[in-house]
Amino acid sequence: MARRVSLFVTCVVDQLFPRVGMAMAEVLERIGYQVDFPEAQTCCAQPAFNSGFRKDARDVARYFLSVFSGAELVVVPSGSCATMIAHHFAELFPNEPKNLEAALALAPKVHEFSNFLLDVAQVDDVGARLEEVVTYHDSCHALRELKIKEGPRRLLRKVRGLELREMDVAEECCGFGGTFSVKFDEVSGAMARTKIESVMRTGASTVVSIDSSCLMQLQGALSRADLPIRTMHLAEVLASR
Amino acid sequence: MSATFDRKIHETVSNPELQLKIYTATGRLIEGRKSSISSDRLPEYEELRNQANSVKKHTIDNLDYYLEQFERNVAAHGGKVIYCKDGEEVADFVLGLAKEREARLIVKSKSMTTEELDFNERLEHHGLESVETDLGEYIIQLAHIRPFHIIAPALQMTRYDVADIFTKHLGVTETVITKQTQIARTILRDKFLAADIGVSGANFLVADSGAIVLVENEGNARLTTSAPKIHIAVAGIEKMIPRAQDLATFLKLLGRSATGQPLTVYTSFLSGPRRGEEIDGPDEFYVVLVDNGRTKLLADREKRESLHCIRCGACLNICPVYRKIGGHSFPWVYSGPIGAIITPQFMGPMHEPSLPFASSLCGACAEVCPVKIDIPKVLLELRADVKKAEKRDGQGKLERLAFRMWAWLMRHPRIYEMAGMMAGSLAPEATNGYIRAAPPLMNHGPIRGWLSQRDLPAPAQKSFRQMWRGR
Amino acid sequence: MSRDNILHKVRTALGRSVDQAPPPAPPARISVPSIGKEAKIESFLIRLQALAGKTHHVHSVGDALEYVRRVVDGRPAVASNAPLLAECGVTSLPSVRSGLTDRDELRALCSTAAVGITSADYCLADTGTLVMIASKDEARLISLLPPVHIAVVNADRMLSGLDELLETLPLPAEQSSSMVLITGPSRTADIEQTLVRGVHGPGEIHVVIIS
Numbered sequence: 001m002a003r004r005v006s007l008f009v010t011c012v013v014d015q016l017f018p019r020v021g022m023a024m025a026e027v028l029e030r031i032g033y034q035v036d037f038p039e040a041q042t043c044c045a046q047p048a049f050n051s052g053f054r055k056d057a058r059d060v061a062r063y064f065l066s067v068f069s070g071a072e073l074v075v076v077p078s079g080s081c082a083t084m085i086a087h088h089f090a091e092l093f094p095n096e097p098k099n100l101e102a103a104l105a106l107a108p109k110v111h112e113f114s115n116f117l118l119d120v121a122q123v124d125d126v127g128a129r130l131e132e133v134v135t136y137h138d139s140c141h142a143l144r145e146l147k148i149k150e151g152p153r154r155l156l157r158k159v160r161g162l163e164l165r166e167m168d169v170a171e172e173c174c175g176f177g178g179t180f181s182v183k184f185d186e187v188s189g190a191m192a193r194t195k196i197e198s199v200m201r202t203g204a205s206t207v208v209s210i211d212s213s214c215l216m217q218l219q220g221a222l223s224r225a226d227l228p229i230r231t232m233h234l235a236e237v238l239a240s241r
Numbered sequence: 242m243s244a245t246f247d248r249k250i251h252e253t254v255s256n257p258e259l260q261l262k263i264y265t266a267t268g269r270l271i272e273g274r275k276s277s278i279s280s281d282r283l284p285e286y287e288e289l290r291n292q293a294n295s296v297k298k299h300t301i302d303n304l305d306y307y308l309e310q311f312e313r314n315v316a317a318h319g320g321k322v323i324y325c326k327d328g329e330e331v332a333d334f335v336l337g338l339a340k341e342r343e344a345r346l347i348v349k350s351k352s353m354t355t356e357e358l359d360f361n362e363r364l365e366h367h368g369l370e371s372v373e374t375d376l377g378e379y380i381i382q383l384a385h386i387r388p389f390h391i392i393a394p395a396l397q398m399t400r401y402d403v404a405d406i407f408t409k410h411l412g413v414t415e416t417v418i419t420k421q422t423q424i425a426r427t428i429l430r431d432k433f434l435a436a437d438i439g440v441s442g443a444n445f446l447v448a449d450s451g452a453i454v455l456v457e458n459e460g461n462a463r464l465t466t467s468a469p470k471i472h473i474a475v476a477g478i479e480k481m482i483p484r485a486q487d488l489a490t491f492l493k494l495l496g497r498s499a500t501g502q503p504l505t506v507y508t509s510f511l512s513g514p515r516r517g518e519e520i521d522g523p524d525e526f527y528v529v530l531v532d533n534g535r536t537k538l539l540a541d542r543e544k545r546e547s548l549h550c551i552r553c554g555a556c557l558n559i560c561p562v563y564r565k566i567g568g569h570s571f572p573w574v575y576s577g578p579i580g581a582i583i584t585p586q587f588m589g590p591m592h593e594p595s596l597p598f599a600s601s602l603c604g605a606c607a608e609v610c611p612v613k614i615d616i617p618k619v620l621l622e623l624r625a626d627v628k629k630a631e632k633r634d635g636q637g638k639l640e641r642l643a644f645r646m647w648a649w650l651m652r653h654p655r656i657y658e659m660a661g662m663m664a665g666s667l668a669p670e671a672t673n674g675y676i677r678a679a680p681p682l683m684n685h686g687p688i689r690g691w692l693s694q695r696d697l698p699a700p701a702q703k704s705f706r707q708m709w710r711g712r
Numbered sequence: 713m714s715r716d717n718i719l720h721k722v723r724t725a726l727g728r729s730v731d732q733a734p735p736p737a738p739p740a741r742i743s744v745p746s747i748g749k750e751a752k753i754e755s756f757l758i759r760l761q762a763l764a765g766k767t768h769h770v771h772s773v774g775d776a777l778e779y780v781r782r783v784v785d786g787r788p789a790v791a792s793n794a795p796l797l798a799e800c801g802v803t804s805l806p807s808v809r810s811g812l813t814d815r816d817e818l819r820a821l822c823s824t825a826a827v828g829i830t831s832a833d834y835c836l837a838d839t840g841t842l843v844m845i846a847s848k849d850e851a852r853l854i855s856l857l858p859p860v861h862i863a864v865v866n867a868d869r870m871l872s873g874l875d876e877l878l879e880t881l882p883l884p885a886e887q888s889s890s891m892v893l894i895t896g897p898s899r900t901a902d903i904e905q906t907l908v909r910g911v912h913g914p915g916e917i918h919v920v921i922i923s
Contacts, residue, residue: 009705011651015661016698018705025709037709042651048644050602052624056648063652144604173561177601182690183242184599186254189694190565191601220695223675266905285743295738303734305722318885324715376911377902395902403903422900422908429912434823450885460856460898460913467852467890468819478722485885486740486878493874500901504839504874507913508893512885518848521815522889532718540725 004034005116006071010081011043012212020212023239024077024113027126031117040067046084049092050178058092065089065102073120074110077235078211079142082112087145112142114152114210114234124154130240131161134232135204137195137218138171139211152210152234159237167198176217192221199229207231242595249570259397263567266396270558273501274609283497292490294613297549300448300481304539307448307481308530314451318513320526327533328358331475334529335440336367338471344369344437348429348469350455350462351375352442353391353552354477354531356574360440371440372432374461376425383410389568391575392499392554397567429461439465439523443476444551445491446528449484452512453528456495456505463507472511472523478530479548485510491551494611498553534587544619547582549612556606556616562599572596578606582619590627591634597623664700671699744876752837752870753921759840763896764909766918773800776864776920780829781805783862783918787826790818790858793849794831800864800922802829818851828858828914832865834880835921838873839895842919846890855894861914867923 005028009021025035045060064085068074076082089103117123134156142148156164175181175191182188195218199207207222207229209215215231222229253259278286300307312322325331338344347364349355349371361371361382373382377394381387384406388394395403400418407421408414411428415421441462443453453474455462466472482491488510496502515522538548557563557577568576572593573584581596590597597620606616631637650657669679675696679688691697703711723729747755757767768779777800784805791803791810803810808829812818822828830850834843842863846852855861871877874893884891898913909915 014705015664015700018701018703018708021705022708037706039706040654042654042657045651048648050621050624051598051640051644052621052626052628053641053644053648054625056644059648060651140601140603140605144608171605173601173603173605175561175601177603179687180598180601182687183595184250184562185690185694186251187562187565187599188601190254190260191561192695194561216698217695220675220691220697223673223696224677224694269905289741292738292741296740299734299737302726303728304726305719305728306732306734308719308722314885318889324718326714326718330714374912375902376900380902393902393905396905398903400904400906418903418906419908421903422911426911430823433912434819447885450883452885458899458901459911461911463852463856463892464912467856478718483737484740484882486742486882489743489875489878490741502895504841504893504895506895506898508895510884510891510893511889513889515846516889518813519846519889520813520818520848520851521853522846526889530718532714532721536718536721536725539722 003073004036005073005075006068007035007037008041008044008068008074008076008081009037010076010078010212012216013077016216017212017233020077020233020235023233024075024235026239027235028075031121031123031126033121038067038071044081044084046081047178049084049088054092061089061092061103062099065099065106068106069102071109074106075113075116076110077113077233078213079112079139079146079148080211080213082110083141083145086110112146112148112210114148114155115146117155118151125158126238128158128238128240129160130237132206133163133165133204134206134208134237135165135167135199135202136170137174137207137209137214139209139214140173142210143171148210152208155234155238156208159240162237165202165204167202169195169198174214174217176213181217188217189221192217196221196225196227196229200227205229208234208237210234243593246570246572246593246595250566253567253570254565259567260565262397262399264564266393267558267564270500270554274498274555274558277497277501277503283493289490289494290611290613293494293611294549296482296487296490297612298546300483301479301539301545301548304478304481307483308478311446311448311451311481314449315513315528316451318451319516320451320513320528323527323529325529325531328360328363331358331360331529331531332363335364335438335473336369339369339438342437342471344471346432346436347371347438347440348374348432348436348465350441350457350465351378351394352475353388353574354442355440355475356388358475358531358533360475372429374429374433374465375457375459376422379425379429380406383407387569387574390554390557391552391577391579433464433468436469438471438473439469440473440475441466443474443480443528444495445488446476446481447485447488448481450512452485452510454488455509455511456492456507458506460507463509466509466511467522470523471525473527473529475529475531478532478535495551495553498555498609498611538583538586541586543622544582544586546614547586547619549614550579551612553611555609555611559605559609561603561605562601566599578616582616582623585623585626590623590630594627594631597627658704658706661700661704665702668699674699742875742879744879745872747837747872749867749870752872753867753923755837756835756840756870756921759838760896760919763840765840765896766916768918768920770920770922773922776922777801779920780862780864783860784808784827788824789827789829790821790825790854791829792831792851792854795849796831796864796866797829802864812851813848819853822853822857825858827860827862828854828856829862829864830855832863832869834877835865835870836873836877836893837870842894843877844892844894845884845888847888852890852892856913859910859914860916860918862918862920864920864922867921
């Protein structure tokens with residue numbers, strides 16, 4: 001009997017990188033899950049929370065809780081959004097016991113995509129094939145809050161034809177940081193350039209990450225530098241055949 | 242952000258030589274730390290961090306008790322504790338003592354707390370000579386600039402910068418590093434031996450011993466505290482630890498986190514003037530305990546952990562933002578992630594309102610902090626504080642309105658979808674899905690900020706929800 | 713008065729009252745490994761050598777004296793009043809002054825001496841550290857002012873590390889106004905992160921272990 005998972009694709013994927021969401025759904029179905037998409041979903045409230053607008057964050061978080069109240073398992077193609085929901089929602093409701101309870105009940109059901117595959121589905125080989133030289137960027141929230149480091153690399157090593165090379169600054173922040181990317185655009189840009197210089201040194205043709213915001217930042221910098229290197233979300237890599 | 246902050250950041254980020262210097266120097270310190278805490282060199286690293294965190298928390302949460310215990314023990318060993326509420330009171334005390342003892346020359350070892358208090362400036366204003374003896378501090382004192390880094394004050398300088406400073410202020414030109422060091426050593430040796438008062442900071446205050454602990458590599462702190470007849474240690478009240486035995490935890494973390502050294506060359510444990518049959522050492526020993534706003538930070542339970550800091554500098558070295566903007570971009574003496582969290586708490590959120598936002602919240606700082614301060618969490622609290630303050634002051638209306646509207650939109654999925662479609666239709670021309678430039682009408686605010694540094698992905702032809710529906 | 717004011721502010725900030733006992737502190741973490749004497753000596757020598765300290769392991773006071781004589785090489789030197797130094801005959805070497813108890817005289821000699829000779833109260837094996845406690849036998853400046861420092865120590869003073877030191881001596885302040893841990897020669901990397909030795913303290917350090 002197929003287990004049901006609900007997708008929270010994130011606003012960035014929904015509006016800018018929909019193929020990531022489709023790829024994630026495809027992989028989940030391939031390994032035997034029934035996938036649904038609660039259409040009323042929008043955003044995890046991270047932009048407001050990170051910008052210091054806690055009331056606005058609370059309003060959106062409340063809405064999120066209502067949209068996903070019936071979900072058994074929620075899979076998210078982003079470490080930062082998964083962290084927002086699973087770690088920070090509870091901080092928003094110190095004075096709202098019902099919502100606090102809902103947030104705490106939801107937290108263990110929310111999984112970042114690579115974590116879901118390895119820890120819940122317990123698979124590391126989804127039958128993918130991609131003949132590329134790839135380097136992996138460790139997204140900060142995933143790395144430091146969800147302790148995701150080896151997992152995506154393990155999944156990538158099972159992709160047929162794929163060669164994984166490590167960049168020397170894999171763990172350094174790409175410089176996105178939400179509104180930081182535009183409030184401190186010069187610094188953000190410099191951080192992105194440091195990363196892509198490191199990518200170039202690996203000789204990889206593709207940068208992979210589990211967070212589309214990071215990929216947006218890196219791809220933007222790669223594109224601006226007219227470099228032929230492309231970015232792919234882990235889900236897109238794993239969906240490749 | 243303020244124009245000053247913006248300008249300083251720009252000057253640093255757009256200077257390729259400076260960028261290389263900062264990156265290389267911090268890179269070395271990062272590697273040093275990493276190899277010294279590796280699982281074969283220090284398997285108990287995480288355990289020590291947890292221990293340090295809980296000891297600091299306990300001490301700070303019961304600080305009055307330990308302050309009084311410390312005071313009693315200092316007195317028992319022949320020393321005296323002086324409490325000062327700010328830099329002016331510290332200067333008054335030192336000037337008063339100097340006058341009584343007819344002291345004219347002070348030698349100083351490195352102390353960020355004294356930087357914070359404008360110690361040298363205050364004394365010089367009253368005709369007292371106060372000479373920095375740590376090589377990096379000596380150089381920046383000559384040049385009249387602030388430290389660039391909490392533990393490496395002249396991190397951004399080359400030997401040629403130092404040569405220029407020595408030529409200008411000492412009348413001697415030398416570009417070889419060993420010779421530059423020799424010049425400083427010779428000059429400062431005379432100062433040590435002639436000084437009337439030695440002023441130090443304190444890395445730790447030890448309550449059960451009435452002692453201060455000083456860690457250093459050069460020997461200048463030892464000389465400062467052993468040669469002159471009077472020793473004054475100036476320290477923030479938060480430097481307290483309960484017991485000498487806690488040093489088995491803190492000393493293992495401090496040197497490694499700062500430079501990768503299991504122990505610095507000299508660690509001094511000083512508990513008063515010379516006593517009994519001891520042959521040398523000072524005749525008088527004072528510990529000046531400074532508030533300067535720390536009691537304000539203490540009162541904020543959510544952010545109180547900011548006072549756990551042992552000033553190792555590890556967060557500066559690892560911070561990708563510090564590594565681009567450097568220490569001089571920061572608005573106060575403390576730079577890097579720790580500077581970003583304590584500055585708004587000492588100076589008020591509106592001192593530099595964008596400071597808590599000068600971070601991508603990557604969390605690398607929290608990962609390396611030996612006492613486990615959750616810096617990103619404090620930054621997020623400070624961001625909320627800034628927005629509250631702006632609201633109170635009637636500022637930031639546009640942004641507040643924008644987020645209000647955004648929050649409304651995010652609760653109305655169909656309208657959100659329509660907004661997405663509209664953005665898609667209004668988006669400028671894209672090549673391979675990426676936009677390089679926006680028309681003047683659109684080239685403002687966030688769009689302009691983004692496009693100044695990198696290309697922007699064009700909104701997708703069909704959003705995910707549209708694609709899903711069409712499945 | 714600032715004292716009462718500040719303490720009051722601290723208590724108010726913490727919600728504590730005067731004379732309120734704190735909850736028990738987390739116990740201090742002291743973890744002493746069990747290492748054999750020979751292994752400790754070996755570790756000490758290796759660690760100090762890695763920091764460009766010079767070491768010499770001897771089995772007689774005669775050999776210790778010989779080493780010291782060679783390093784001093786007739787240059788003006790000051791020796792502390794540690795009994796071990798007299799026992800070794802170090803204090804009888806021609807250019808060595810010792811037995812000093814006057815602070816000013818000692819200081820004047822140390823500032824012109826080429827070598828300072830001391831013993832040490834303890835050695836820490838895991839870091840190559842000398843532990844010097846100020847007393848009538850050991851002045852502070854002898855191991856600090858001259859550009860060369862020689863320490864002659866008996867191997868039975870060897871401890872495994874900082875934990876064992878603080879287990880042995882939990883309250884160093886009871887003994888002396890000054891306890892200094894010396895780990896290698898004085899150094900700085902303040903200019904261009906380039907290592908330079910002998911900035912203010914001795915740039916050359918020799919430790920002779922007698923076992």
